[in-house]
Amino acid sequence: MKHSYLKTLVLLLLSALASTAQVEVIKNEGASIRVDLNGAAGSQAAKILENDLESSGYFKTVSSGGEYVVQGSASSSSVQAKLFSSDGSAILSPSASGDLRHAAHKVADDIIFKLTGKKGFSESRISFISDKSGHKELYVMDYDGFNAQKFTKDGSIVGSPNFSRQGSKIAFTSYRSGYPDVYVMSYPGGSRSKVASFPGLNSGAAFSPDGSKIALTLSKDGNPEIYVMSADGGTPRRLTHSRGGKSSPTWSPDGSEIAYASDEGGRPQIYLISSSGGTGRQITFSPAYNTEPDWSPESGLIAYSSLSGNQFAISVIDPEKGGGGSVVDDDGSCEDPSWAPNGRHIVFSRNTGGHSDLYILDTKTRQAVQLTRDFGNCTEPTWSGR
Numbered sequence: 001m002k003h004s005y006l007k008t009l010v011l012l013l014l015s016a017l018a019s020t021a022q023v024e025v026i027k028n029e030g031a032s033i034r035v036d037l038n039g040a041a042g043s044q045a046a047k048i049l050e051n052d053l054e055s056s057g058y059f060k061t062v063s064s065g066g067e068y069v070v071q072g073s074a075s076s077s078s079v080q081a082k083l084f085s086s087d088g089s090a091i092l093s094p095s096a097s098g099d100l101r102h103a104a105h106k107v108a109d110d111i112i113f114k115l116t117g118k119k120g121f122s123e124s125r126i127s128f129i130s131d132k133s134g135h136k137e138l139y140v141m142d143y144d145g146f147n148a149q150k151f152t153k154d155g156s157i158v159g160s161p162n163f164s165r166q167g168s169k170i171a172f173t174s175y176r177s178g179y180p181d182v183y184v185m186s187y188p189g190g191s192r193s194k195v196a197s198f199p200g201l202n203s204g205a206a207f208s209p210d211g212s213k214i215a216l217t218l219s220k221d222g223n224p225e226i227y228v229m230s231a232d233g234g235t236p237r238r239l240t241h242s243r244g245g246k247s248s249p250t251w252s253p254d255g256s257e258i259a260y261a262s263d264e265g266g267r268p269q270i271y272l273i274s275s276s277g278g279t280g281r282q283i284t285f286s287p288a289y290n291t292e293p294d295w296s297p298e299s300g301l302i303a304y305s306s307l308s309g310n311q312f313a314i315s316v317i318d319p320e321k322g323g324g325g326s327v328v329d330d331d332g333s334c335e336d337p338s339w340a341p342n343g344r345h346i347v348f349s350r351n352t353g354g355h356s357d358l359y360i361l362d363t364k365t366r367q368a369v370q371l372t373r374d375f376g377n378c379t380e381p382t383w384s385g386r
Contacts, residue, residue, distance in 0.1 A: 049079075052104070159380060215251065226240045284323070
């Protein structure tokens with residue numbers, strides 16, 4: 001009787017585990033996948049899906065055959081699909097409605113997660129600065145470069161944008177008052193409030209993982225130092241107390257530490273400090289000029305800009321190990337790295353021939369894809385958390 005009860009319990013547990021197993025992990029990156037969509041917008045939706053799947057780094061789209069097949073239909077306001085394995089077994093029935101591009105992105109992310117267990121970034125946004133209008137203004141676009149929209153019309157200098165991990169807020173610095181003040185703007189609503197306008201420099205605001213606080217650079221007490229304050233404004237709390245200028249704060253995935261750049265030892269290097277205060281700890285020691293750190297919420301790695309010779313490169317470092325880091329892109333002068341939600345891709349600004357455009361880099365394959373063209377000088381990109 002006891003053995004029968006235990007056997008039944010084991011079977012129930014195995015059944016429960018089977019019912020919650022939601023990920024069919026692909027065996028190899030570069031798995032072939034075919035997309036066949038019909039309907040009024042089938043061809044357009046298929047192109048968006050194919051680009052999303054290939055951009056993830058996990059799939060290679062094909063016109064026939066394929067280890068996986070996506071079938072279905074699309075209209076101007078919806079995508080209805082079914083995902084099959086090569087033997088005809090049904091795996092997933094993803095669907096989404098609304099704007100066609102966003103619906104296709106949603107379906108792509110559902111497929112990516114189902115087959116890899118990894119977050120897709122097809123639905124994410126990228127904020128950036130462009131001087132297309134004659135002034136440096138804040139823009140937001142889809143991750144693939146489409147649907148770029150201007151979010152400020154300050155007619156002065158806007159810089160240092162930073163998306164919250166939730167994708168619902170953007171912090172940035174604007175000189176619209178004649179001084180560098182920090183604003184927080186709701187997204188996509190666009191309403192904004194001034195949260196830091198202290199005497200001197202107010203810049204580089206970065207949201208904490210839960211979006212409730214910002215870390216930023218203030219010079220109100222004389223030296224540019226790192227402070228933490230409520231994302232709604234209020235009294236800032238000073239973290240750093242050392243010589244040299246501090247800039248570009250970025251939070252660790254769990255919010256317990258903040259990385260930043262400081263030239264207190266001469267040339268700028270990357271430091272870490274507890275988000276509750278203490279003493280900064282240097283983690284880069286190369287002779288290069290290392291700055292603009294961005295801490296990945298997924299992989300835990302820090303990307304940063306490193307100057308070697310007379311141009312910048314994008315480097316990546318494990319903050320637990322420290323050291324010199326490793327260069328992942330040095331084609332042209334590369335700056336302003338920001339991690340995708342998946343912890344694998346980086347968006348950055350590349351200057352070639354005196355002109356800056358945005359690129360997405362796959363840090364595994366080291367392949368970079370250009371995002372912006374003929375949109376003025378595009379710099380300071382930051383990736384939304386979703």
